[in-house]
Amino acid sequence: MVTISIKNAGKVYDIEVELSDSGKLFKDKIQAVTNIPPERQKILVKGGKVADDVTIESLNIPEGKPVMVLGTPDKGLPSKPVEKQVFLEDLNESSLYKVDNEPSGLVNLGNTCYLNSSLQVMFSISDLKERLDTFAASSGANSASTLTVALKSLFGQMKKKQQNVNPTIFLTLLRSSFPQFAERSDHGFYKQQDAEEAYSQILSTLNSTLKVEDLFRISFKVKSKCLALPDEVQTTSYEDSSKLSCHITISTNFLRDGILSGLKEKIEKFNDTLQSNAEYELSRTITRLPKYLTVQFVRFYWKRDTQKKSKILRKVQFPFELDLSEMLDEDIKQEKVKVRDEIRRVEKDNLELIRDFKKAKTVASNSSAALVNNEEEELKLLSIKSKFQDDLKAALPDLNLETTTENPSSVYQLQAIISHKGASADSGHYQAFVKDPTDFDGDKWWKYNDDKVSVIEKEKIEQLAGGGESDNALILLYKGIGL
Structure with a gap:
């Protein structure tokens, strides 16, 4: 038995x-x-x-x-008594709470949209939340530990999905740890800050407490060539970064172009043979891909005449699925492409199951039993995801997809975005856009405008490519496919 x-x-x-x-x-x-x-x-x-x-x-x-x-x-069996219906207008303010599955927004505390948008994107990172859940500050905790505990508490409130959350405690500790976010204007108001700087500083803090670096670390092989001495032997070095940069020029139309441009640069340094400074070309290839890939559009630059960070408004289109195979070093390219193709095969095998689920979901959503079917849909979704993971494990027995911090393939799926509206980093408005993890097609996205949360479709996300002072994508967060 x-x-x-x-x-x-x-x-x-x-x-x-x-x-x-x-x-x-x-x-x-x-x-x-x-x-x-x-x-x-x-x-x-x-x-x-x-x-x-x-x-x-x-x-x-x-x-x-x-x-x-x-x-x-069986309908013939006894059921629990029908509860008395309560109408919204009969409830007092203290009794009101959200009863749907809408995520929590974050209250704007005065030019804090840069922080709210960064936090919403981080909240979409499941590995980050799991590590926060198990974190406990030791005795004699430092400022990094205190900030981490505050973020754990904040995310705990956001998980409840019952009300908009006030991030006052976390904001106060952030300003204490990083005084740049406590700058005030001549009138005494807190200044608008750069969301990318907040995002990077918070992740840097979490790396010291949760050791999350490997989730985001990109490694490069760097070859250096002296342009004045083409026959001189190239030197090779290695470096790490927590993000890829998309540099924008007058000819940049697509994310791929900007990333490739950023992998090459020219610098001036001393050459022993010439005994003088010479121009060098640096060429980078990627030797490690992280589970979560952060891509930053380099849209802000320092403008001397205005003494402000101005913004490049050019439209640069980005994909919902990003393949970096052409940017990989030859030492890892073949294996990454092999895993990519294997994941594609498993996806294709599960396509019919996914189609059946979406078809049944459409029928249910158009019926009077939509609310009753909600739990069943969630369970079916878990079942399909579980089967997909089981099939992946069988296809890739040498990889532990649950614990890896590295992307075993070359492909990523877009998960979240921080956008900026306006012409300067020190003004304007930041918002976050996060893909609904329960939607297979990625058609449903959550828009976080501080405490105002709404649903938008995929087509609206494509409009974040830029081309004016409206919302422009500033940070893209991708997750390795199949992870």
């Missing part, structure tokens, strides 16, 4: 079975505890539908992990 846990409608039940029991007997035992007839049961196990003639042993159910069971109980 073995015990299998099943989960239905938020409740977990333990069922005793023998490994030789049939699928039909398993369904009968499920009915005994859930009142769901076998014909209505949807048992989410690897491989899909549970046939009546299969054995429990053949299902390979993971030990200690509840099996999701979908379905509604």
Whole structure:
């Protein structure tokens, strides 16, 4: 005899079975505890539908992990009393809270949109939240630990999705740790700051406490060539960065162009042979890709006549799926492309399952039972994702996709964006855009305008490419495909 846990409608039940029991007997035992007839049961196990003639042993159910069971109980059975309907206008202010799945916004505390947008993008990073959940400051904690604890508390409030969150404590500690964010105008108001600087400073702090560097670290091989002495042997060095830069010139139309431009540069330095300064060309190739890739549009530059950071407004289009294979060093390129192609194959194999889910979701959303079906949809989504991960593990047995901090392939999917509206980094308005993780197609995105949260479609994201003083993408956060 073995015990299998099943989960239905938020409740977990333990069922005793023998490994030789049939699928039909398993369904009968499920009915005994859930009142769901076998014909209505949807048992989410690897491989899909549970046939009546299969054995429990053949299902390979993971030990200690509840099996999701979908379905509604027999209507002829007693149900709980109908609760009295409460109308919104009958509630007082203290009783109001969000009852849908809308994420929490962040209150603007006076020119703090740069911080709110940065925090919303970081909140979309699941690995970051997991490490924060287990963080505990030691005795004699320093400012970095204190700031990390404050972020843990802030994210804990945001997870509840019940109200807009006030980030006062975190903001106060940030200004204490980094006085640049406490600058005031001549009138005594706090100044607008650069979102990229806030994003980078917070991640730098988290690296000292949570050791998150490897999640974002990009490594390069750098070849240096003296242009005045073309026959001189090139030198090779190595360097790391936490982001890729997209440099924008009058000929930059696409993200790829700007990144490639940033991988090459010319500098002047002393040459021993010439005994004088000479011009060198530096060429970089990527030797390590992180799980999360940050790409910064280099839109701001210092303008001497105005003594301000001015903005390059040129339109630069960016992809929802980014393949960096052409920028990789030859030492890693072949393996990254091989893994990329294997992930593509697994995606193709799961395409029909995803299509069926989306079709069923569309039908359910147009029916009166949409709310009832919500939990089932979430469970189906988890099942599909679980199957996809299981298939990936089988296809890539030498890779631990759950613990890796490196992208095993060359492909990324766009996950979040920080945008800027205006002509100067020290003014204007920052917003965040985050892809809904429950949407397979990436058509649904959340727009965070401080405490105002709304849903927008993918087409609106494409408009963040720029071309004027309206919202321009400033920071793109990509996540490795399949991770």
